[in-house]
Amino acid sequence: MTSRLFAICFNAARPSDLARFWSGVLGWESADGPGDDVAILPPDPAGFRIRFLPGQEPKSGQNQAHFDLTSTSPKDQRLTVARALELGGTHIDVGQLPEEGHVVLADPEGNEFCVIEAGNTFLAGTGFIGALACDGTQDVGYFWSEALRWPLVWDQDQETAIQSPDGGTKITWGGPPVAPKTGTNRLYLELALPADADGEAETERLISLGAKRTDSGEGGGGRLRMLDPDGNEFAVRGLR
Incomplete structure (x- = not known):
């Protein structure tokens, strides 16, 4: 599966401070995980x-991926920006x-993250997090389409996008x-296997699509670290 x-x-x-920021921006509830691991739901x-x-x-250069947050109106966009700044965010210049x-x-x-103006048709109907926008090739878009189905x-024009x-x-x-x-990468995807899945078979499926195991291998807690075809890290959890 x-x-x-x-x-x-x-x-x-x-982690706790960053979770508090994003929980406040998105309005998601936080949940403590093992050790210093924190999640927002x-x-x-x-x-x-x-x-x-x-x-x-340490962070060096722009991240390979960032969130694009959507807005329902110009006022809504201003409120999101104001909330992010109040919580500790800052304006930055990336050449816009x-x-x-x-x-x-x-x-x-x-x-980095963007607060997109109202009326963006590409992100219509996606929800508040309209996109995880990544720097990557057409091939990696094809890989993730197959990996997640x-x-x-x-x-x-070699730009790709996938959606559940x-x-x-x-x-x-x-x-x-x-x-x-x-x-x-400071941001990366984590996949989870269904409880009844064959972890080795799924790992081999991902490798057949172009993924690789990393030199570090197991990430602990039944979590395998891998690389996608562009060399971006991702993790698969639920392995036994």
């Missing part, structure tokens, strides 16, 4: 959670043009040029 998207994970210097129990795990590697309607911010640990909802058959947040890849990867 296919793995499902269980969580989007942040490597964080201060979506309103829909079937949706992915966001996990914050200890990670001391003055005429562009989205607002670019960073959370307290410097992770989420259909492609965009495939043009049930709707919700899209995952997008911008195509070339892809920025060089430096160090371990």
Whole structure:
């Protein structure tokens, strides 16, 4: 059986503080995990959670992935920006043009995110987290479509996007040029196996699609660390 998207994970210097920020911005409830692991839970129990795990590697350059948050109106966009700033976010410049309607911010640990203007048709109906926008190739979009069995909802000019058959947040890849990867990604996907799944068979399926095991191998707690075809880390939990 296919793995499902269980969580989007942040490597964080201060997991509890970062969870508090994102819980406040999104309005999601927090839940303590083992050790310093903290998660915030979506309103829909079937949706992915966001996990914050200890990670001391310093941030270098822009992240390979960031959230695009949606707005229902100009006032709603202003309120989201104001709430993020009040909670410790900051305005940043990543080369956006003055005429562009989205607002670019960073959370307290410097992770970029955008608050998109109202009326964005591509993100219509996705929910508050409209997209996890990633720097990546067309091939990696194809890989994740097969890995999660989420259909492609965009495939043009080497830009790709996938979305669960049930709707919700899209995952997008911008195509070339892809920025060089430096160090371990601060954001990454975590998949979970169904209770009755054959973990070895699922691992081999992912490898057949283009994934690789990392040198570090097992991540503890039945959690296998892998790399997608672009070399981005991801994890598969539930292995026995």
